[in-house]
Amino acid sequence: MTTIALTNGEYADLIIAADTNIGGMYPLPNGQYAQAVVPVDADGNVIVSGEGGGSGSGFTYDQQTTPSSPTRGQTWRERDSNNDIVEDWFWNGTYWLSIQIHSHFVEVASSNFTPFPALNSEQILALKVSIVATSGNMGDNDASNFTTYTFRSKNNAAFSETVLATLTSQALLNGQNLLLSADINQVLSNTNISSLVFRYAATGSPSEPIQGNATFWFRLIK
Numbered sequence: 001m002t003t004i005a006l007t008n009g010e011y012a013d014l015i016i017a018a019d020t021n022i023g024g025m026y027p028l029p030n031g032q033y034a035q036a037v038v039p040v041d042a043d044g045n046v047i048v049s050g051e052g053g054g055s056g057s058g059f060t061y062d063q064q065t066t067p068s069s070p071t072r073g074q075t076w077r078e079r080d081s082n083n084d085i086v087e088d089w090f091w092n093g094t095y096w097l098s099i100q101i102h103s104h105f106v107e108v109a110s111s112n113f114t115p116f117p118a119l120n121s122e123q124i125l126a127l128k129v130s131i132v133a134t135s136g137n138m139g140d141n142d143a144s145n146f147t148t149y150t151f152r153s154k155n156n157a158a159f160s161e162t163v164l165a166t167l168t169s170q171a172l173l174n175g176q177n178l179l180l181s182a183d184i185n186q187v188l189s190n191t192n193i194s195s196l197v198f199r200y201a202a203t204g205s206p207s208e209p210i211q212g213n214a215t216f217w218f219r220l221i222k
């Protein structure tokens with residue numbers, strides 16, 4: 001087990017690391033960021049704090065109810081009435097965020113409107129969106145001929161859309177694979193996640209993607 005020495009003489013076992021400071025957690029010497037840590041001793045044994053009735057799982061809290069007055073970096077294993085695990089969370093100072101990064105995947109069709117699956121959540125932290133596609137036979141892309149992709153939240157009640165991320169294919173040559181991604185890092189409420197869609201618009205005569213897929217990454221918020 002790989003451990004990281006702490007200033008108090010104990011050791012931390014890294015649970016999740018990210019290449020960027022998603023959610024604002026702890027910087028590591030290798031340039032990544034720790035999203036959640038569980039304390040262990042020098043032999044790799046989990047140190048349970050005992051707060052919130054921890055059951056030896058290594059989480060600060062292990063219980064059904066939402067912990068009150070947490071401090072940044074604390075973790076919570078949420079359980080249901082049958083004591084089954086619902087979700088694992090960490091407190092970032094403002095929200096309980098799911099330790100797991102969730103994702104939704106859709107095939108990008110020729111239509112200008114590609115919806116993502118509906119999210120059954122009051123709030124989420126939108127992290128990132130990417131698209132992978134193959135270009136067609138309409139010529140190379142350049143500064144005058146390219147496709148702009150937009151990832152949007154669609155508020156069905158207000159009949160409005162908000163652009164969350166924009167990606168362009170200016171450097172794509174005919175027949176090449178398209179791989180684009182954009183960070184979002186934005187909290188979305190239930191009114192903004194009633195419908196998440198992917199749109200594209202052509203400038204000039206770009207090489208249009210003929211097939212591909214888009215992926216959206218997010219954390220749940222409690």
